[in-house]
Amino acid sequence: MSEGALPTDDAVLRVDDLQKSFGGLAATDHATFAVERGTITGLIGPNGAGKSTLFNLISGFYEPDGGTVEVNGTDVTGMEPYQVADHGLIRTFQTPRKLEGMTVREAMLVGPRKQPGESFLRLFASPGTVGESESANLADAERILEEFEIDHLAAQPATDISGGQMKLVELARAMLAEPEVLLLDEPVAGVNPTLAKKLKSQIRRLNEQGTTFLLIEHDMEFVMDLADPIVVLDQGHVLTEGTPEGVRSDDRVIDAYLGGGT
Amino acid sequence: MSALTDPKGAIAELTRPEGWVLGVSVAFLLFLLAALLTGALGPTYFLFLVGLAGMYALLSFGLNAQWGFTGLINFSVAAFFGIGAYGSALMTASGSPIAGGFNPLVGLVVALVVALVLALLIGIPTLRLRADYLAIASLGLAEVMRLIVLNERWLTNGSAGVRGIPGFFSGWPVLSTFPETMPGLRLEVIPGSPVILETAFWRASLNVLLVLAFAGTVYYVLRRAHRSPWGRVLRTIRSDEDLARALGKNTYSFKMQSFVLGSLIMALAGVFYTHLNLYVGPGDLDPITTFYAWVAVILGGSGSNRGALFGGIVIVTIREGTRFLNDVALPIDPAPLRLLLIGVVIVAVMRYRPQGILPPQRELIWPSAVDGRGTPETPDSGVREQKGGGGDE
Numbered sequence: 001m002s003e004g005a006l007p008t009d010d011a012v013l014r015v016d017d018l019q020k021s022f023g024g025l026a027a028t029d030h031a032t033f034a035v036e037r038g039t040i041t042g043l044i045g046p047n048g049a050g051k052s053t054l055f056n057l058i059s060g061f062y063e064p065d066g067g068t069v070e071v072n073g074t075d076v077t078g079m080e081p082y083q084v085a086d087h088g089l090i091r092t093f094q095t096p097r098k099l100e101g102m103t104v105r106e107a108m109l110v111g112p113r114k115q116p117g118e119s120f121l122r123l124f125a126s127p128g129t130v131g132e133s134e135s136a137n138l139a140d141a142e143r144i145l146e147e148f149e150i151d152h153l154a155a156q157p158a159t160d161i162s163g164g165q166m167k168l169v170e171l172a173r174a175m176l177a178e179p180e181v182l183l184l185d186e187p188v189a190g191v192n193p194t195l196a197k198k199l200k201s202q203i204r205r206l207n208e209q210g211t212t213f214l215l216i217e218h219d220m221e222f223v224m225d226l227a228d229p230i231v232v233l234d235q236g237h238v239l240t241e242g243t244p245e246g247v248r249s250d251d252r253v254i255d256a257y258l259g260g261g262t
Numbered sequence: 263m264s265a266l267t268d269p270k271g272a273i274a275e276l277t278r279p280e281g282w283v284l285g286v287s288v289a290f291l292l293f294l295l296a297a298l299l300t301g302a303l304g305p306t307y308f309l310f311l312v313g314l315a316g317m318y319a320l321l322s323f324g325l326n327a328q329w330g331f332t333g334l335i336n337f338s339v340a341a342f343f344g345i346g347a348y349g350s351a352l353m354t355a356s357g358s359p360i361a362g363g364f365n366p367l368v369g370l371v372v373a374l375v376v377a378l379v380l381a382l383l384i385g386i387p388t389l390r391l392r393a394d395y396l397a398i399a400s401l402g403l404a405e406v407m408r409l410i411v412l413n414e415r416w417l418t419n420g421s422a423g424v425r426g427i428p429g430f431f432s433g434w435p436v437l438s439t440f441p442e443t444m445p446g447l448r449l450e451v452i453p454g455s456p457v458i459l460e461t462a463f464w465r466a467s468l469n470v471l472l473v474l475a476f477a478g479t480v481y482y483v484l485r486r487a488h489r490s491p492w493g494r495v496l497r498t499i500r501s502d503e504d505l506a507r508a509l510g511k512n513t514y515s516f517k518m519q520s521f522v523l524g525s526l527i528m529a530l531a532g533v534f535y536t537h538l539n540l541y542v543g544p545g546d547l548d549p550i551t552t553f554y555a556w557v558a559v560i561l562g563g564s565g566s567n568r569g570a571l572f573g574g575i576v577i578v579t580i581r582e583g584t585r586f587l588n589d590v591a592l593p594i595d596p597a598p599l600r601l602l603l604i605g606v607v608i609v610a611v612m613r614y615r616p617q618g619i620l621p622p623q624r625e626l627i628w629p630s631a632v633d634g635r636g637t638p639e640t641p642d643s644g645v646r647e648q649k650g651g652g653g654d655e
Contacts, residue, residue, distance in 0.1 A: 059508060085510030097502040101565060102494075103625050109491070110498045113510040117491030117628060120519055124483075130490065131630035138631050155625070177509055 011070075012037045012181045012212045013058065013089065018067035020057055027053040029236030030067070035181060040203065040213040042227030044220075044247075046257050050236040051216045052094070055185055059091040060084040072180060085113065088180035092170045094189060099158045104150075104169055107158040108141040109134075111176030140176060148172045148202060164195035171202060175211070182206075184215040188222055200226055224248065232256070279619055283572060290579075301455040309466035311582055313538045316473030317531050319574035321551070322558040323480050323567065324527030329556075330565035330622075331493060332520040333500035335397035338384070339555040341407035342377050342525045344547035346532020348411060348418060349373030351542045356426035359419050366430045370533050377529035381522045389517045396521075408547040423543030429465060430472050430537035441465040469538050476534055477571075480527055484567050487523075489626045496520050497565070497626075528555075554581075557604055561611055563618025572620055580604055 011034035020028040027050045035041045045051050056062040058069050060081035068077045071087040079087075099107045115137065116122050117130035145151040150168055153161055161169065167187055174182055187203070188196040196219070203226060207213060217223040223230065224244040231241040234256040240247065247253055276284065297303035321339060328334040350369035352358045384403055388396040411418045418424070431437040441464035450456045487493050495516050498506040506513050536542055558577050562569025584600040611619065625632075 061504070061507070080512070081504075081507040082510045082512045085508060090510070091508050093505065093508070097505065099498060099501045099505075101622060102497060102501075106494060106625060106627065109627065110494055110506070110509055110511075115491040118495055118511070120487065120492050120523075123486055123490050123492060127486075127630075131628055134491065134628035134631035138627065173509075 010037045011035060012072060013214065014068075014070040015054070015058065016068045016070070018054070018057055018069065019065045020053055020062060021065055026236050028057060028064070031233070031236065031238050032067075033231050033238050033241060035212060035214050037180075037212050038207070038210070039229065040207050040215065040227045042223040042230040042244075043214060043216045043233060044218075044223060044230060045233035045239070048235075049233040049256075051233055052185065053236075054233065055091060055183055055216065058084075059089060059183060085177065088178075089183065090174045090177045090179035090181075091183035092174055092185055092187070094185045096166050096170050098166065102158045103154065104145070104156050104158050104161065105138075105141060105154040107169060108145065108154075108173050108176060109137055111173040112137045112140070113177050137176070144172045144175055147205075149198070164191040167191055168195065168199060168202070171199065175206065179211060181212040181214060184213060184217075186216055186218060188217065188219055196222065277623065279615075283620060298457065299451045299455070301457060305457055305459060306463045306466045309463065309470050310538070311578060313466070313469045313473050313534070314582065315575045315578040316470070316477045317535050317538065317574075318554065318558060318577050319477050319571045320473075320480060320531035320534065321528055321555040322562065322570035322574040323477070323484055324524040324531065325555045325559045326524075326562075326565065326567060326570040327484060327487075327527060328521055328524035330559055330570065331488065331496040331500065332517055333393060334389075334517060334521055334524075335393055336400045336521070336524065337397055337549075337552055338400035338404035338407070339528055340547050340549055340551040341400075341404040342380070342528035343532040343535070343551055344407055344411060344542075345377045345380060346373045346529030346534075347536045347542045347546055348424070348532075349376050349529070350533040350536045351424040351427050352418070354428055354536075355424050356428075357419070357424055358426075359416060359424075365433045366428065366537060369536075370530075373529050373533050374526055377525050378522060381525035382518070385518050385521045389521065390514055404547070404549060404552060408544060411547055412544040418544075421544055423541055425541055427536055427540045427542070429468070429540070430534070431468055437468065440468060469534075472537070473534055476530055480530070481567055481571070488565075488567060488622070490628055492516075492519075493626065500565075554604075557608060561607065561618060563621035566618065566620050566622040569618050569620035569622070573618075576607070577604070580607070 013035040015034070016032050018028050018031045019026065029050075031050075031054060043051055043054070053062065057064050060076065060079050060083065063078055068075055069084075070076065071084065071089045074087050076084045076087055076089070099110070112133075116126070116133045122130060142151060142154065145154055148168055148171070150165060150172070153165060153169070158166075158169070171184070171187065184203075187199055191199065200222065203213060203215075213227075215223070215227065217227075228243055229241055230244055230247045232239040232247055232250075232253050234252075239252055239256055240250055242250075273281070273284075294303065294308065298305055298308060321343060324342070325336065325339055328336045350366065350373045352360055352362065353364045353369035353372050354366050355362050380403075384396075384399055388399045412421060414420070429438075431440070441461045444461070444464040446461075447459040448456050449459070495506055495511050495513075498509075498511070499513050499516060503513050506516075532546075535546070554577050558573030559570050560573070561576060562571070562573030580603050581600060584596045584603065
């Protein structure tokens with residue numbers, strides 16, 4: 001438990017005393033942790049530990065009952081998801097829905113934030129600017145598809161590709177939004193081992209290029225190999241955090257997973 | 263490649279349904295031409311039908327901008343249509359119980375502003391919620407509007423409707439007197455069945471000009487919008503709103519823009535209808551108009567502008583074409599047959615071509631961005647058509 005426990009000032013995401021209840025159930029119970037810039041932080045916990053709720057609270061999809069979320073030093077608590085995204089926090093979903101009637105290339109082009117062509121008036125007032133930004137985004141999209149080695153899918157209907165390929169496209173698209181911190185909700189759930197390996201190497205590559213990750217994952221082998229530090233959630237609060245080795249040998253973690261102890 | 267410089271190449275590029283629609287349209291036009299020349303179809307009535315087709319095309323465009331692009335379920339097409347119709351009628355008609363007598367351009371502006379306000383009023387509370395709430399609220403709005411028009415006699419004349427509506431071009435230079443100044447023409451292409459063109463014909467042709475201008479402008483705007491990043495966000499919302507939100511799109515604002523745009527187009531259809539029909543009554547707000555617009559959009563292919571255009575024309579053909587069945591001795595009255603026929607068409611389309619007859623096809627990327635790259639690998643035939651024609655048979 002070396003770096004994880006050390007308080008530093010370079011946290012890209014800081015969750016402080018976050019609370020959320022549904023009816024009488026405290027899904028998130030005074031959760032506090034931080035994601036340091038440049039890390040791949042893992043978020044694990046048994047089923048029902050509140051991982052997805054926490055993601056929804058951080059990304060603005062749920063409004064917390066108490067506590068704060070800070071992205072890049074800005075308090076984003078209670079903001080709309082699009083505003084949180086504007087501060088550099090992008091998230092993916094456990095089960096991405098497919099974009100009907102779009103090719104993979106078009107689905108990718110939804111990624112870039114604040115496109116001039118997203119303003120209805122500018123489509124007619126300054127079509128030149130719209131065209132330039134669209135050209136640039138198209139070039140970026142194709143470059144990233146190439147880096148992900150899925151450029152052969154570009155012209156495929158987004159509804160026709162496999163679930164695993166969709167996860168890769170999602171990750172690629174999220175990169176077009178230029179996130180400072182990217183929240184991945186079970187990136188390899190239901191993905192075959194070959195594609196999972198590919199996803200892992202891509203995440204690692206992007207991390208080396210400067211993107212910070214926070215990921216929920218049930219595949220222990222995957223998360224222990226990729227993430228450091230790891231935050232363990234149980235019944236809505238942070239049970240412990242630390243290196244993969246530290247977490248793996250922590251009795252409380254084993255108890256939480258096996259349902260013993262509490 | 264332009265269809266004008268290379269018609270053969272343009273035809274070869276068509277997908278099967280496109281070719282089919284083209285063929286049927288050409289045959290239909292020839293049939294109409296024959297009917298016109300033989301005198302079976304009066305030219306003035308024909309132009310009225312073209313105007314009506316344009317009106318339905320506008321309604322379908324409006325609904326397409328809401329449902330086809332964004333997935334917004336609006337059951338108050340008739341209400342926005344009625345606001346356009348009544349807004350313009352009440353401002354311009356000599357028989358208007360309120361203001362009246364204004365230039366039709368004033369009527370147009372007033373109608374659009376009222377439609378805008380109403381769209382905002384209904385959109386603000388519902389567009390933050392799930393899709394079903396807009397559906398329910400719009401259903402209510404349609405009925406409220408219909409009842410207001412029927413019962414608030416001081417405002418709308420109630421069930422008597424509004425009469426004395428001028429043509430759209432009244433008060434304009436040249437165009438206002440154009441029909442009267444044109445000479446009467448007598449054409450005799452087929453000996454023995456002369457076609458006579460008089461003032462009423464020229465008046466009707468002005469209306470056609472007007473609806474072509476309205477529909478042409480709207481089509482141009484929607485086409486550009488559909489291919490833009492703006493349209494792409496709407497299409498993303500249609501499939502997965504949460505995804506759009508997570509990627510930093512203010513989906514509430516986008517849905518509102520789409521809803522307002524569609525509502526304005528529907529009101530525009532109403533404004534045109536007022537000056538085409540020269541009378542509006544509470545019956546024009548009946549839910550059947552909403553139903554027709556939905557049929558047109560689903561039939562043509564949700565999300566497709568040309569599909570909406572095609573659907574609008576099909577609706578008018580069925581609606582008005584069945585009138586001619588009066589001439590044929592039938593065991594039942596043709597009026598119910600009309601709805602039956604529309605029902606059969608819907609069932610057939612849903613069964614054999616659920617995506618509609620002309621679904622949005624080509625990859626929708628801002629044209630100049632694609633052209634700049636020299637495009638050889640962008641798919642020319644559609645996204646759906648590419649799957650080896652799987653669902654097309």
